[in-house]
Amino acid sequence: MVKLFLCITLLLVAAPAQAMHISEGILPLPWAVLWYALALPCVALGIHRLNALAKEDLSFKPLVGLMAAVVFIISCMPVPVPTAGTCSHPCGTGMAAILLGPWISSLIAAVALLLQALFLSHGGLSTWGANIFSMGVIGSIAGFFTFKGLRTMGVPLGLAAFFAGLQADWATYLATSVELASGIRGSEPFLPLLEKILLAFVPTQLPLGILEGAMTAGMVMLLYRKRPDILVKMRVLSAGEAAENG
Amino acid sequence: MHTFSHTPHSGTFLATIDPRVKLLFSLALLLMVISGSGFLLPLTAAVLSLGCCFSSGIRLKTLALRFAEPLFIIFMVVLLKLFFTGHSPLFSVSTFGLEVTGYREGWQEGLLIAARIIGAVSVVNALACVTPFTGLMAAFSWLRLPQTFIDIVLFAWRYLFLIHDDARVIYAAQKNRLGYCDYRTGLRSFGTLAGTLVIKAFDSSRTITTAMEQRGYDGNMPMLKHKPFRIREVAVSLTFIFCLGLLWKI
Numbered sequence: 001m002v003k004l005f006l007c008i009t010l011l012l013v014a015a016p017a018q019a020m021h022i023s024e025g026i027l028p029l030p031w032a033v034l035w036y037a038l039a040l041p042c043v044a045l046g047i048h049r050l051n052a053l054a055k056e057d058l059s060f061k062p063l064v065g066l067m068a069a070v071v072f073i074i075s076c077m078p079v080p081v082p083t084a085g086t087c088s089h090p091c092g093t094g095m096a097a098i099l100l101g102p103w104i105s106s107l108i109a110a111v112a113l114l115l116q117a118l119f120l121s122h123g124g125l126s127t128w129g130a131n132i133f134s135m136g137v138i139g140s141i142a143g144f145f146t147f148k149g150l151r152t153m154g155v156p157l158g159l160a161a162f163f164a165g166l167q168a169d170w171a172t173y174l175a176t177s178v179e180l181a182s183g184i185r186g187s188e189p190f191l192p193l194l195e196k197i198l199l200a201f202v203p204t205q206l207p208l209g210i211l212e213g214a215m216t217a218g219m220v221m222l223l224y225r226k227r228p229d230i231l232v233k234m235r236v237l238s239a240g241e242a243a244e245n246g
Numbered sequence: 247m248h249t250f251s252h253t254p255h256s257g258t259f260l261a262t263i264d265p266r267v268k269l270l271f272s273l274a275l276l277l278m279v280i281s282g283s284g285f286l287l288p289l290t291a292a293v294l295s296l297g298c299c300f301s302s303g304i305r306l307k308t309l310a311l312r313f314a315e316p317l318f319i320i321f322m323v324v325l326l327k328l329f330f331t332g333h334s335p336l337f338s339v340s341t342f343g344l345e346v347t348g349y350r351e352g353w354q355e356g357l358l359i360a361a362r363i364i365g366a367v368s369v370v371n372a373l374a375c376v377t378p379f380t381g382l383m384a385a386f387s388w389l390r391l392p393q394t395f396i397d398i399v400l401f402a403w404r405y406l407f408l409i410h411d412d413a414r415v416i417y418a419a420q421k422n423r424l425g426y427c428d429y430r431t432g433l434r435s436f437g438t439l440a441g442t443l444v445i446k447a448f449d450s451s452r453t454i455t456t457a458m459e460q461r462g463y464d465g466n467m468p469m470l471k472h473k474p475f476r477i478r479e480v481a482v483s484l485t486f487i488f489c490l491g492l493l494w495k496i
Contacts, residue, residue, distance in 0.1 A: 021315070023315065023316045023319040023320075023363050023367070024316065024363060024366040024370055025276075025279060025288075025359075025362040025363040025364070025365060025366025026323065026359060026362070026363055027280065028280060028281070029277065029280050029281040032280060043395070044392075047395060050394060050398075054394075054465055058459065058463070059451045059452055059454075060451075061394070061398065061401065061465065062401050062450075062451040062454045062455050062458070063447065063448065064401075065397070065398045065399075065400070065404075065405065065451075066401065066402070066405050066447035066448075066450055066451050066454075067444070067447055068398060068399075068402035069401075069402045069406045069409045069447070070409055070440075070443045070444060070447050072402065072406060073406070073410050073413050073443065074413075090436075092440075095440060095444070107395070107398065108398075110395070111398050111399050111402050112402070115403065115406070117370065118370065118373070118374040118382070119312075120312060120315075121313060121315060121367050121370070122315055124366060124367065124370055125273070125276060126276055126277075126280050126366060184323055184327070184359060186331065186355050188330070188331050193330070196326060196330060197326070200322065211433060211436070214433035214434070214436070214437055215433070215437045215440050216437075216440075217437060218434055218437010218438055218440065219437050219440040221437070222437065222438055222441030222442065222445075223445065226441075226445065227445050227448070230444070230448050
């Protein structure tokens with residue numbers, strides 16, 4: 001009963017969404033190293049893929065840099081979350097994953113996270129690997145494959161983008177909770193602590209996932225209506241599908 | 247955004263130190279802070295680092311904003327640890343007929359994590375405060391971070407403020423036209439804002455590439471050239487690391 005009361009109390013604490021970044025210094029060294037080891041190969045894959053694209057078209061490097069700036073800005077925009085009575089910030093990785101694929105999206109997240117760690121103290125250098133893994137890798141993979149899977153099943157573009165954004169956000173939240181629970185548990189068992197952390201972030205992360213989904217859908221539909229050529233260039237749509245739009 | 251745009255005073259002693267020395271020193275200190283098991287080193291690192299931050303001319307408000315999120319995380323972690331970890335009761339409070347117990351072991355573990363967070367955040371803030379961005383990226387490049395990665399960071403940094411200005415103008419225009427009057431409309435407006443920024447990014451990338459190609463851009467950004475290491479800076483840094491290493495042992 002007491003534990004339930006404490007969980008409810010923690011739920012009532014307004015948790016800003018930057019909490020999805022694991023703060024500098026929170027992870028012990030072995031865990032920090034492990035998350036680095038898992039995240040860096042994915043970023044390396046993104047770099048490899050970008051280098052290949054840049055050989056064909058030199059504008060890809062500036063494009064990815066600008067997309068990193070867009071993701072950074074979007075993740076700093078305050079949007080009210082009614083259930084938590086506070087403002088939250090989307091991640092933007094679902095959006096990047098749909099347009100540029102999961103590996104380049106991981107690279108974009110790594111860049112945005114480095115800038116945030118150095119100049120905003122959101123995340124950190126020691127937790128950079130963990131944050132890349134949760135937001136960049138897991139978020140991008142979840143978003144990308146949800147989008148591709150739903151599109152293959154014939155789901156409309158906007159709806160597929162909505163679920164891609166939603167999945168990217170919730171997958172990031174789940175991965176961050178796992179990283180946090182494993183990092184701070186000390187001698188405590190892992191699963192009960194994970195449950196508490198998941199519960200503590202429910203008030204912001206559930207509505208935030210819907211916000212992220214709506215934002216991703218809005219972005220994709222705007223591109224579809226105004227600039228389908230971008231979606232064709234990024235291989236989100238085939239030229240035939242874009243032509244249907246007129 | 248002003249949290250972000252602090253530029254170190256170029257005339258201060260710390261700003262003139264080789265960025266590679268500052269980066270290596272900070273990384274070594276960061277490693278010691280997160281791998282230590284005592285309070286002394288993280289708190290000493292915090293005091294030294296905050297001193298460096300203030301010597302760079304950073305405003306207290308900016309620094310406080312940068313610490314807001316880590317402090318919130320500390321609050322959450324200490325609460326989680328205090329009430330859910332340990333066996334020896336530290337205090338007990340009756341609220342609404344329920345007895346809430348805080349545990350001694352949880353309190354100590356929570357405080358240790360809090361000290362580590364404060365120490366580590368201070369170290370990274372000090373590094374960012376006393377090192378110009380291009381110098382820091384050159385130091386990362388010297389540490390063998392892939393050139394493509396550094397290029398992307400430099401592009402992002404260069405156009406961050408321009409995209410932020412665009413975003414601010416669009417956001418203000420939407421807000422003035424009741425674009426965020428309710429949750430549903432707000433979601434639609436936010437999607438439009440994100441889409442417009444993506445379109446701007448695509449269009450700008452073409453223009454930027456054309457302009458850069460005319461100035462000889464071949465896919466690689468030029469980096470700052472490093473001068474040789476100055477013996478005195480390296481020796482002082484090593485001495486500091488050695489002394490802090492002794493605190494790490496305690």
